[in-house]
Amino acid sequence: MTAVALYATSLTCRLTGRHTSGRALGLLGLTAVGVGGTLGGHLAYRQASGANHAEEVPHVVAEGWHRIGNVDEFPAERAVRRTVDDVPVLVVRETGGTVHALADRCSHLAGPLSEGTIADGCVQCFWHGSVFRLSDGWNVRGPATAPQPAFDTRITDGHVEIRLRQDDRAEDADNSRKSERQPGAEKGGVPHRSSGRHA
Numbered sequence: 001m002t003a004v005a006l007y008a009t010s011l012t013c014r015l016t017g018r019h020t021s022g023r024a025l026g027l028l029g030l031t032a033v034g035v036g037g038t039l040g041g042h043l044a045y046r047q048a049s050g051a052n053h054a055e056e057v058p059h060v061v062a063e064g065w066h067r068i069g070n071v072d073e074f075p076a077e078r079a080v081r082r083t084v085d086d087v088p089v090l091v092v093r094e095t096g097g098t099v100h101a102l103a104d105r106c107s108h109l110a111g112p113l114s115e116g117t118i119a120d121g122c123v124q125c126f127w128h129g130s131v132f133r134l135s136d137g138w139n140v141r142g143p144a145t146a147p148q149p150a151f152d153t154r155i156t157d158g159h160v161e162i163r164l165r166q167d168d169r170a171e172d173a174d175n176s177r178k179s180e181r182q183p184g185a186e187k188g189g190v191p192h193r194s195s196g197r198h199a
């Protein structure tokens with residue numbers, strides 16, 4: 001924004017005949033672009049701040065349902081870690097029976113959510129305190145800026161099965177997440193795909 005303002009002012013000066021001021025402001029605009037790019041590059045590529053550390057999940061997990069264990073392997077309201085296609089997954093079964101599954105590596109800096117705190121329908125990462133809604137992975141509180149990839153779940157013949165939520169495969173996942181989701185019947189089991197409630 002600073003650079004744009006400087007260039008706009010520079011243009012105004014040049015159009016009104018103040019060429020020296022215009023050149024100076026243009027130079028300042030170029031400096032602002034350089035400083036911004038350097039800072040942004042350092043933060044993103046050296047310190048990994050703001051990067052989404054769960055971005056690869058939709059590209060790694062194979063399509064379809066994955067069986068991850070018997071229902072009784074998931075104590076109610078307890079975080080359990082499972083792995084699907086080498087992707088760690090946090091699984092939480094509610095007392096009422098609904099099962100939630102999110103990518104386990106925190107989108108902030110890849111902390112293990114399965115070692116976090118479960119409360120009020122959310123999980124809090126114990127590394128830096130980001131809070132994610134269990135029903136859809138929405139980042140309720142930062143520092144994480146991206147939601148967690150979420151899985152649909154179902155129970156078939158006493159086994160818990162999960163499938164990467166289709167919205168998380170789409171390029172416009174963020175926009176799709178904001179739209180209203182409708183539960184759908186699936187052959188072989190009833191998937192849980194709650195729209196979640198705001199914390």
Ligand code: FES
Binds near residue numbers: 128
């Ligand atoms: S790694 Fe989870 S909040 Fe930082």
